[in-house]
Amino acid sequence: MLRVLLISLITLLLMACSENSTEPVSDNFSVSFGVERTLLKQNLEGIELSNVKILVRSLKLTTGQDDSNNVKTDPFVVELDLTGSVNTVAVANIPDASYEKIKFEIHKLDSSATPPDPEFMDESGRYSAIVQGTYEGTEFTYKSKKSAKQIIHLDNPVTLEEDGVLNVTLIVNPYDWFNNNGQSLDPSNESNEHKIDNLIKDSFKRGFRDNNRDGLPD
Secondary structure (H helix, E strand, O other), rough: OOOHHHHHHHHHHHHHHHHHHOOOOOOOOEEEEEEEEOOOOHHOOOOOEEEEEEEEEEEEEEOOOOOEEEEEOOEEEEEEOOOOOEEEEEEOOOOOOOOEEEEEEEEEOOOOOOOOHHHHOOOEEEEEEEEEEEOOOEEEEEEEEEEEEEEEEOOOOEEOOOOEEEEEEEEEEEHHHHHHHOEOOOOOOOHHHHHHHHHHHOOOOOOOOEEOOOOOOO
């Protein structure tokens, strides 16, 4: 009798586990960041960039009707590959729809939050972008304190492929951040800070389907 009761109890537990279990959801969408292949380096005398990082939060994919799907909500750091390769920064599972825009924010975290990279916080403040390089042979580190919302209209609306996988690459040219109508801006000159920050804010303009992640539209 005891054996029968034990078998019945085990059966009930297995049935309950089966009813409460869910099938794993696979991520079908990813976002990558890349640099413009035709960097304006040759037009900026004296500027050499070696490392570029931005702090991003609230990455969303949006339809033409402004329905949004979160791709990544927690703050994260994007480190641009200046050699031309792309970096995949976020993956998510999204519903089948036609998407036209990507929204995110270049964001300086407030004093109560801990940034995912300690370099985005020091005794002088908190930062949304960090650029390292040389200007006329002298090393510099430029740290932007400006937060800015970004809305990138994709080259063409994108939907999931037949295999259910989609990658979108966002392109930026960090040399544009120091390009004032063809004249280079000295990152160490405080009077240039406002111009540089606004150039960073306005530089994210292009995104496209890039399933093979080569930094070029498919």
